[in-house]
Amino acid sequence: MESNYELIIGLEVHVQSKTKSKMFCSCDSNYFNTPPNTHVCPVCFGLPGALPVPNRRAVELCIKTSLALNCEISKDTKFDRKNYFYPDLPKGFQISQYDKPIGLNGNLEIETVSGLKRIGITRVHQEEDTGKSIHNNGETFLDFNKSGVPLIEIVSEPDFRTKEEVTTYCKRLRQIVRYLKISNADMERGEMRFELNMSLRKAGETSLPNYKVEVKNIASISVLEKVIDYEIRRQSEILDQGETPKQETRGLIDMTGETTSQRSKENEADYRYFPEPDIPLIEISDEMISKIRKELVELPQQKKERYIKDFGIEASNAETIISDVQTYKEFETLVKNTDKAVIFEVAKWYTGEYFALQNNSIKNSNFSPSSLVELVTLVTEKKITRANAKDALIESYTTGKTIEEIIKEKGYEVVSDMGQIEKVVDTIMSSNPKAVDDARKNPNAAMFLVGQAMRELKGQADAQSVKDLIMSKLK
Amino acid sequence: MKNLYELTVVEALKLLESREITSFELVTSCLNRIEEMEPTINAFIHISKESALEQAKAIDEKRAKGEKLGRLAGIPYSLKDVYNTKDLPTTAGSKVLEGYVSPYDATVQRKLQSKDAILIGKTNCDPFGFGSSTENSAYGITHNPIDTERVPGGSSGGSGAAVQYGGGLFSIGEDTGGSIRCPASFCGIVGLKPTYGRVSRYGSIAYASSYDTVGPMTKDVRDSALILEIIAGIDELDATTSNDPVPTYQSTLDTSLKGKRVGVVKEYLGEGVDSDVKDAILKAIEVYKELGCEIVEISLPNTEYAIAAYYVIGISEASSNLARMDGIRFGLDVNTNEWKEKIIKTRGEGFSPEEKRRVMVGTYALSAGYADKYYNKAQQVRAVLKQDMLKAFENVDILLTPTMPVTAPKIGENTDDPLKMWLMDAFTVTINPVGVPALSIPAGKDSNGMPIGMQLIGPHFGEDILYNFAYQYEQKVKE
DSSP, X not given: OOTTEEEEEEEEEEEEOOOSBOSSSSSBSOOTTOOXXXXXXXXXXXXXXXXXXXXXXXXXXXXXXXXXXXXXXXXXXXXXXXXXXXXXXXXXXXXXXXXSOSEEEEEEEEEETTEEEEEXXXXXEEEEOOOEEEEETTEEEEEOSSTTOEEEEEEXXXXXXXXXXXXXXXXXXXXXXXXXXXXXXXXXXXXXXXXXXXXXXXXXXXXXXXXXXXXXXXXOHHHHHHHHHHHHXXXXXXXXXXXXXXOEEEEEXXXXXXXXXXXXXXXXXXXXXXEOTTSOOEEOOHHHHHHHXXXXXXXXXXXXXHHHHHHOOOHHHHHHHHTSHHHHHHHHHHTTTSOHHHXXXXXXXXXXXXXXXXXXXXXXXXXXXXXXXXXXXXXXXXXXXXXXXXXHHHHHHHHOOOHHHHHHHXXXXXXXXHHXXXXXXXXXXXXXXXXXXXXXXXXXXXXXXXXXXXXXXXTOSOHHHHHHHHHHHHO | OXXXXXXXXXXXXXXXXXXXXXXXXXXXXXXXXXXXXXXXXXXXXXXXXXXXXXXXXXXHHHHHTXXXXXXXXXXXXXXXXXXXXXXXXXXXTOGGGTTOOOSSOOHHHHHHHHTTOEEEEEEOOSGGGOOSSSOXXXXXXXXXXXXXXXXXXXXXXXXXXXXXXXXXXXXXXXXXXXXXXXXXXXXXXXXXXXXXXXXXXXXXXXXSTXXXXXXXXXXXXXXXXXXXXXXXXXXXXXXXXXXXXXXXXXXXXXXXXXXXXXXXXXXXXXXXXXXXXXXXXXXXXXXXXHTTOEEEEEOOTTHHHHHHHHHHHXXXXXXXXXXXXXXXXXXXXXXXOOHHHHHHHHHHHHSOHHHHHHHHHHHHHHSTTTTIIIIIHHHHHHHXXXXXXXXXXXXOSEEEEESSSSOOOBTTSSTTOHHHHHHTTHHHHTTTTTTOOEXXXXXXXXXXXXXXXXXXXXXXXXXXXXXXXXHHHXXXXXX
16 A cells, blocks of 8 residues: 555454354244245244244354454353344344453454464454345335344454455454354355454554544455455545544445445444343353363364474465365365375375366366375375376376376386386487587586486486486496 | 122133033123123223134033043133234234234243133233323223223233123233232232243233233132143243243142241331221231231332332333334334335334333433443342342241232323322332232222232242232131
């Protein structure tokens, strides 16, 4: 960004919990693509006399999220009512948490250009989703299938200083909730949503700016990035003129990231929070916490660090592998019984050639990913050359033939019999006396001899060993 | 012989089981009584004549065949119109729900139906329970059957009047701050406000969620005990219900009271209590002495704060509970499609002045900058009241007070002075924030022949104690 200002960002992220039923009733919470108002009951439709009963699993998932984000857990937690009127809010209030959120004072470490950075997590709380307003030709239709679906809200401190930090954080968070089976966090289904709190301050200043702009209902990370870009431009223009941007809530105009004023501070909503009297206080016991803690698996950052430390996998390869659950699980299955020394090489092939194949070729159903490990092992053992191994992989992927079959068919076996190689080398050297002379004066010229020998060996030897042998004979 | 509608539930069950009467005869008797009384009393908003008779016939046939029947088979009852029922509309006494038919049954309705009781109609009440006289209902004033110029009490006034005159053998009222006990007192019947969490509130249209209780209104104590046995218990649809086992309340009615301790709250017999009411309570104290009880004077020193705390919390919750009455999904149709206008008009036209008063004051009490002064302060008072009450029960088995400081006022007597009306509930409203059970039973009449109610207050889940004390008194004064 242009320099004169520093970015101050705090984020509120909503993720939809992966539960069978809704937050406060037994309706199926899997509402995506269902006909409107088919997943409703007196409770989530807000009928008179209906009462909310909290979903135990949802509370557990919220505790799990809090633990994964290093939060303190409120031992006695409660639900509160957030009161406001809107047509898709059936009860006239949303059940949320106010002063005793399930998780408090946590953090998430993210990687930045200048190393690991700890982003403070102010709170993690449980709430319910609202219904959906569908605007069409000046009319509004209401669908309450989404009403009452459990949402976990993760509120960060205003700790972000660059757009990249925000993106990294969002991606890490998405990985974490997927790793822990808390949420599918599928943004296209609205299972992960963002609210941005942003302001700018002069470079070098240390106190928080005296204004804050809130942008609600951001449906994806890419739109979030665009909104940040837009707001940087908009807010710095105002600041350039010596003015302060208005403290307000802004909404998205479209997916370009442009925002428009929705509500200013003067008419800020008063939600009149008070404890939800229909739900008793919830005590979270130490037993419950330790039971949930046991459900925690290795998280993406830890996994990445372990890959690098234990296997020497390159950071960029490690990042690719940990990026989603399916990928890391496939990788870990692949290398389960593989020699440590080979794993880092498998990681390279897996994220390189293998990913490229997946994107560009059609897989034969007989192909087994374990072929990859087989090949890489052969390469490391110098039993097949790198180039031949690549061809064999493509062949196996598209035809389903085993690596063994391909090597046999194509004669890809590397000549590892040093006696045979020496015989070839001696012949080449004695039939090319001039080249041997040249090579003695200039070692670079030895490559001609290596080339000749490799040709004679039909490429089925390790070029480095051939070169080493020739060099030793030149001395 | 008595008219059938005059029978208690227990009496009627005996006659039904011995086949001396049929349920059809019993229901017909009650329906005829309703037809006779309703033009002057207006206790009911909805009456289900045909389906009640059909159900009665079906039960009689089953009985004739010797099929197994529920414990209340063939007994006609009414529900306060705050309970959702699929078969009859549910209005809560408010215009905002005019014509509303619920797609589901309240838990209490399901339980009674599962015991083969017969719903005969739904009774009038102050809208959402907002009142102590049943003068605020959008469906007209209910008159006291004992003196039709007087109110039946409220907010479950329709239930009180119906049980008094025989429009069904019992009714289920709803008590947030005396709404069962006040009409029980004014109509001369027995009304129980159970412990909070004893009976499921699912399907009961909420007034103040942390106070609301569901309880029986009956002709005598034994009936009350029987009905509570049936409607009490944990409900997976109400997270605030208790899993405490439900005792068989009828089995301890005869326990001797010798050596038991009755606490008399001195603050509740002071200024503002009618002399006739005070005399009746003093007489009742004598009866308990005769029954072998020790009388202990008790002080509940913070009562003066209790009324304020009750109202602040109650109407705060009410303001939020009534927010769903927005006209968008159900209820009054105000014929506009612009959503803000629709909400404003629905509430503007659908709510009476009393409903508006409580919603507005409650909204104010919860607002930023005021919540600490009102709502949060009231919660602190509530905690103190609870402590006072628990302390009182360290020394005594029950507390004895008048239910209301007065007997039924004339219709219109208090309508110009809402504050006076609110203060009339001093002895009943103070119970709900604490959550303990309280029972109102008849304790004589005043010089005009109007019934006086006596309130027995027990410890949490001490309904069995209340029934024991009430039944012993009832039998003693019968002699």
